[in-house]
Amino acid sequence: MKIHNVSLKPLLLGMSALLAACSGPSEDVRVSFCKNITKAAVPSAQSIEWKSNDNTFRRPEYAIAALTFDATDGDGKTTSMRSECFFEYDAIEDTAQHLADPFSAYSTLPFAMTLDGRALSDGELVRLRNGEQVRLGKAAIQALETNAKALADKVRAGIGQ
Numbered sequence: 082m083k084i085h086n087v088s089l090k091p092l093l094l095g096m097s098a099l100l101a102a103c104s105g106p107s108e109d110v111r112v113s114f115c116k117n118i119t120k121a122a123v124p125s126a127q128s129i130e131w132k133s134n135d136n137t138f139r140r141p142e143y144a145i146a147a148l149t150f151d152a153t154d155g156d157g158k159t160t161s162m163r164s165e166c167f168f169e170y171d172a173i174e175d176t177a178q179h180l181a182d183p184f185s186a187y188s189t190l191p192f193a194m195t196l197d198g199r200a201l202s203d204g205e206l207v208r209l210r211n212g213e214q215v216r217l218g219k220a221a222i223q224a225l226e227t228n229a230k231a232l233a234d235k236v237r238a239g240i241g242q
Contacts, residue, residue, distance in 0.1 A: 109184045112136070115146040115166035115191065117216070118209040122196050123162065126152035132161075136184065141170045144187045163198075166191035 112134055120129055132149040139145070146166045153159045172179060172186040179186040190210055194201045201209070 109136075109146075110189055111144070111166065111168055111184055111187065111191075112146045112148075114189065114213060115148060115164065115194075117213050118166070118191075118194065118206075119148060119150070119164040119196070121209050121212055122164070122194075122201070122205075123152050125154050127155050128153045138183050140186075141172075143170060143192075144168045144184060146191075162196070165195045167193040 116131065120126065123129070130151045130153075132151060135147045135149075137145040137147065144167070146168070147163065148165070149161070149163045151159050152162050168184075168187040168189070169192050170186060171188040175186065191206065194206050194209070
């Protein structure tokens with residue numbers, strides 16, 4: 082398709098790239114969020130290897146994303162650990178979507194968290210949640226800027242033809 086002798090193909094390709102940047106992995110957002118705040122809660126870990134993820138649903142009160150992982154510190158010492166993020170039930174009524182994807186009935190931000198059985202204080206959890214939301218916001222803005230620049234370059238190249 083052309084408008085005023087300018088091909089829209091670069092624009093459409095750029096828009097596709099922009100939309101693709103907004104889609105994430107197939108892992109549930111609650112599990113991803115729990116992994117990210119768990120990493121932040123273990124600052125001594127140089128690396129984390131995720132071992133398992135067990136989701137438990139206690140309808141209608143809450144759901145738990147329970148993660149087991151190995152944390153390796155700067156000296157190479159590895160410690161097996163576990164974190165649990167608790168998500169509040171956030172649906173008025175069950176729908177077919179909730180039956181197909183049980184986590185979709187729950188809030189996306191945890192209201193409580195444990196690390197190796199220790200409950201984090203409200204202040205600790207708020208700090209971790211806020212830090213992760215800021216990180217995600219900055220990453221989204223960076224992806225949008227990168228894709229917008231690439232799109233603008235393609236449009237400029239199309240206009241110059």
